[in-house]
Amino acid sequence: xxxxxxxxxxxxxxxxxxxxxxxxxxxxxxxxxxxxxxxxxxxxxxxxxxxxxxxxxxxxxxxxxxxxxxxxxxxxxxxxxxxxxxxxxxxxxxxxxxxxxxxxxxxxxxxxxxxxxxxxxxxxxxxxxxxxxxxxxxxxxxxxxxxxxxxxxxxxxxxxxxxxxxxxxxxxxxxxxxxxxxxxxxxxxxxxxxxxxxxxxxxxxxxxxxxxxxxxxxxxxxxxxxxxxxxxxxxxxxxxxxxxxxxxxxxxxxxxxxxxxxxxxxxxxxxxxxxxxxxxxxxxxxxxxxxxxxxxxxxxxxxxxxxxxxxxxxxxxxxxxxxxxxxxxxxxxxxxxxxxxxxxxxxxxxxxxxxxxxxxxxxxxxxxxxxxxxxxxxx
Amino acid sequence: xxxxxxxxxxxxxxxxxxxxxxxxxxxxxxxxxxxxxxxxxxxxxxxxxxxxxxxxxxxxxxxxxxxxxxxxxxxxxxxxxxxxxxxxxxxxxxxxxxxxxxxxxxxxxxxxxxxxxxxxxxxxxxxxxxxxxxxxxxxxxxxxxxxxxxxxxxxxxxxxxxxxxxxxxxxxxxxxxxxxxxxxxxxxxxxxxxxxxxxxxxxxxxxxxxxxxxxxxxxxxxxxxxxxxxxxxxxxxxxxxxxxxxxxxxxxxxxxxxxxxxxxxxxxxxxxxxxxxxxxxxxxxxxxxxxxxxxxxxxxxxxxxxxxxxxxxxxxxxxxxxxxxxxxxxxxxxxxxxxxxxxx
Numbered sequence: 131x132x133x134x135x136x137x138x139x140x141x142x143x144x145x146x147x148x149x150x151x152x153x154x155x156x157x158x159x160x161x162x163x164x165x166x167x168x169x170x171x172x173x174x175x176x177x178x179x180x181x182x183x184x185x186x187x188x189x190x191x192x193x194x195x196x197x198x199x200x201x202x203x204x205x206x207x208x209x210x211x212x213x214x215x216x217x218x219x220x221x222x223x224x225x226x227x228x229x230x231x232x233x234x235x236x237x238x239x240x241x242x243x244x245x246x247x248x249x250x251x252x253x254x255x256x257x258x259x260x261x262x263x264x265x266x267x268x269x270x271x272x273x274x275x276x277x278x279x280x281x282x283x284x285x286x287x288x289x290x291x292x293x294x295x296x297x298x299x300x301x302x303x304x305x306x307x308x309x310x311x312x313x314x315x316x317x318x319x320x321x322x323x324x325x326x327x328x329x330x331x332x333x334x335x336x337x338x339x340x341x342x343x344x345x346x347x348x349x350x351x352x353x354x355x356x357x358x359x360x361x362x363x364x365x366x367x368x369x370x371x372x373x374x375x376x377x378x379x380x381x382x383x384x385x386x387x388x389x390x391x392x393x394x395x396x397x398x399x400x401x402x403x404x405x406x407x408x409x410x411x412x413x414x415x416x417x418x419x420x421x422x423x424x425x426x427x428x429x430x431x432x433x434x435x436x437x438x439x440x441x442x443x444x445x446x447x448x449x450x451x452x453x454x455x456x457x458x459x460x461x462x463x464x465x466x467x468x469x470x471x472x473x474x475x476x477x478x479x480x481x482x483x484x485x486x487x488x489x490x491x492x493x494x495x496x497x498x499x500x501x502x503x504x505x506x507x508x509x
Numbered sequence: 510x511x512x513x514x515x516x517x518x519x520x521x522x523x524x525x526x527x528x529x530x531x532x533x534x535x536x537x538x539x540x541x542x543x544x545x546x547x548x549x550x551x552x553x554x555x556x557x558x559x560x561x562x563x564x565x566x567x568x569x570x571x572x573x574x575x576x577x578x579x580x581x582x583x584x585x586x587x588x589x590x591x592x593x594x595x596x597x598x599x600x601x602x603x604x605x606x607x608x609x610x611x612x613x614x615x616x617x618x619x620x621x622x623x624x625x626x627x628x629x630x631x632x633x634x635x636x637x638x639x640x641x642x643x644x645x646x647x648x649x650x651x652x653x654x655x656x657x658x659x660x661x662x663x664x665x666x667x668x669x670x671x672x673x674x675x676x677x678x679x680x681x682x683x684x685x686x687x688x689x690x691x692x693x694x695x696x697x698x699x700x701x702x703x704x705x706x707x708x709x710x711x712x713x714x715x716x717x718x719x720x721x722x723x724x725x726x727x728x729x730x731x732x733x734x735x736x737x738x739x740x741x742x743x744x745x746x747x748x749x750x751x752x753x754x755x756x757x758x759x760x761x762x763x764x765x766x767x768x769x770x771x772x773x774x775x776x777x778x779x780x781x782x783x784x785x786x787x788x789x790x791x792x793x794x795x796x797x798x799x800x801x802x803x804x805x806x807x808x809x810x811x812x813x814x815x816x817x818x819x820x821x822x823x824x825x826x827x828x829x830x831x832x833x834x835x836x837x838x839x840x841x842x843x844x845x846x847x848x849x850x851x852x853x
Binding site: 334337364365366369370372391394397421437439444451 | 566567681682683684711712713714715716717719720738739740741742744745747764765768769778779782783784785786787792793794795796797799800
């Protein structure tokens, strides 16, 4: 960690370094981002082969809130989200707790059906597909969960944990083929195949998360949605899993949706970033643009809350948001952020801003950023 | 070992007795699977008004250290021994449990990570905060409630006179953490121990809570022992840092010293493994292997199987923590001098 002389925030140097970043560690094709690539940087929002695999349009999901008076109140978890995820791309999703990140993850993989709107994978509606198509979807779109303890059956040896998707989708014929495939998957995530007879409790947190990843990869998915995959891990182990995910993504060319509250980790792995606030997208765009030159006041505040890297930065100018996010049961009218926004005007309480290219942005080839703010780009 | 120098160098209130002084603290758990050396040879010095951040991963012994200082470890199955534990001049080593109980709240206070389970769900906030005053100061219910409202104001809760009647579930996570802090500082303790106070919170709320702790230690002149695994929290609020690994302190120094030139390879590795917002794109350099198992610690230095500076000596002889050239800096590494000078 070279203590940077630059203050965090909008500042240092150019956009994301393409071939200029020295790749630390193994200089193979597996190295994360910034690898020299004939067709240009992988870091922009148009990675290698940018066909959209997963497309969400106007997705909405509400839940009934508790058994309160009349039981009528509803939690507006996700309220009209549009986004796409392309092959070979990592889309990061950040936001405070309760902003709908996890619900969005579950909608994307079809664990929840949206109240309205659609999530489509290769033309199939993820929420309503049935029969053969549903199996096809389940195979193609996989999920890695946050809690590596709760998501593994404690009574199954790792062999069976990882082989379960193979059995369900009949991807391995015969015990030998099954075992060989599991061994291959375990090796892929950096675990020794000798461990396949062991049970989940015999593994450390980081190893269990690797097992969860191996299981997700068993069906050779095209899209993997990771919901807080490293939050439960110790700092020293987090980096191992982050690197593993980035390597696998590059090697297999999968589309990765990486949901986390840790802004540093998301910046590190993502090509594009979606910033969520109370069920809606506040900002969406190439990671470098969103982090270095945030257009939405919420993105700026979120980045301003990240702890400093060094005590000498303590005095830096920053917006510290007052209070907590409002309840998603009864979200504010208009722009949902207006109750905490430092630049809110009357209009913000009335009209919900659309997700648009900010006027101050100049069009770039690297991909456009979108922000949902009446005053996007206003400092 | 170094408290005299450090308190003079750092403390805004050098005349006051040190908020905390701990020497050679050992904590051992005994269970069916063997004895666990949870804490070994821990020394801590915190001057009045100073923030010491105790940094470490899960299982490194941070929280056990805090609970041992507070006298909160359940006597069954645990052995605590120390040469000295002094809190604001009070000797806890020789004190009986009743004396320690009186010091808790009055002289030293603890803020837990999980604010929801630390509050009683069926008592109003005013009753819970007021209980402190009724027990320790003998105030009436009404007077205690007024004091409670005053405390809520101190920690920045809007409309305190009204909210004092509310129950814990009516507050958000950040507000509950503020209430816990209010409860802890109610009697003006000389030492505040905060165990991962912001870990369960969003970054936006974390920033608020750290600002609050920083303000209170200035206004009230408390020493603060803040326990965290987050380097950012240390950079944000610490005066000094002590890094723990496998039950021992492996490095101490001012926060700038430790971040600029970590003297222990573990600290250096920890710094490298965290993504840098200002310099994205580089491959993260994780620490290989897993955190140590306290039931089967490696021989010699507990970090040696994961260390990039490991030599023969490290596998055989455990390095004692020793002072480095810079006053106040200590490290437990055979190669500390090389490590300090190496670029991070």
